[in-house]
Amino acid sequence: MKTLYLHIGLQKTGTSTVQMHFMHPKGPFQAAGIDCLPQAIAPNQAHHNAAWDVGKHKRFRPDLPGFSDLVDAARASTSDRIFVSSEDFSLISAAQVREVAAGLSDFDVRPILCLRNQLTWSESIFAQACKRGYVKPFGTFVKTLSKNGRTNFEGIYSAWADVFGHDKMHVLIYEDHADISDAFAALMGVEVEARPARKNQSLNERFVKASQTVTQRCMDGELTYNGQTLPPEALNDVSKVMLAVGTHHPQFTGSPVFLKRDKAQTYLDRFGDMNAKIAKHVALPDSYFTVPESRRNPRKYYELDVDFLVECIFESEATEKLRTDIRAGYA
DSSP: OOEEEEEOOOTTSSHHHIIIIITSTTSHHHHTTOBOOGGGOOSTTSOHHHHHHHHTOTTOOTTSOOHHHHHHHHHHOOOSEEEEEOGGGGGSOHHHHHHHHHHTTTSEEEEEEEEOOHHHHHHHHHHHHHHTTOOSOHHHHHHHHHHTTTTOHHHHHHHHHHHHOGGGOEEEEGGGOSSHHHHHHHHHTOOOSSOOOOSSOOBOHHHHHHHHHHHHHHHTTOEEETTEEEOGGGHHHHHHHHHHHHTTOGGGBSOOOOSOHHHHHHHHHTTHHHHHHHTTTSOOOGGGTSOOTTOOOOOOOOHHHHHHHHHHHHHOGGGHHHHHHHHHHHO
């Protein structure tokens, strides 16, 4: 029976590294004879459309390979080891996990779940949402995460373990590794000649707060510089420029922090009982229960950060092409 490793996420746990480097046609998995089912990859570098198909997600595209296409590709594979990856498999319901199991009943399925403590995970996922135009505060965002079950890591783990068995689950702890790619390399028994580059440099809370202000101004039709105003339709281009600028300026680099230590501990305490249940099956670090003393407070927000981003959007030579596209399209 073929072994099928099903990487289900979570988001913001190094998934892009796995998908862009390990699953690359010339990457470590291919070199080791592990089939990543390239004919079922869509969109981009992962099997997202298959996950959206099972999860009945609004982003599912019927013109791209879906879950049945993935199953057919796996059955046709001549490799005894198969690797499938989409962090959006972690978003499907328990009933839909059973559908996955039924579809993959011909295989020895080994789900791979990457965990990161809910505090830093929430901060990272919030920062990611802000890069895409989210403008509400952190507190509002995490309420939505909780309502949608996104922070119920025990529920996600159990949904898969109850179907495939605890002994088949591979749980990788984000905090246990300087680079999660090392954990994947060890699990899959592959050699990595060079450490893969990170997809995006981390951007801290100063960038997030400044970019939210710029985003809101653009949405309101108030993003103005030297007499020129960009309309709301320019928001996607504006976001691209801000990201391009942010990764090159030291005042914006570093992991984002949105809660002071005492409030951070209060937030983490919400998940104490949940993490204790996970810990019965998986060894969790102390960071899942206690905020370290070394945790810094959020950096102060500066209006100058906003001014800097606005100036860069309109004037920076480093973003000349995007700036030209904006002016050509929205003049």
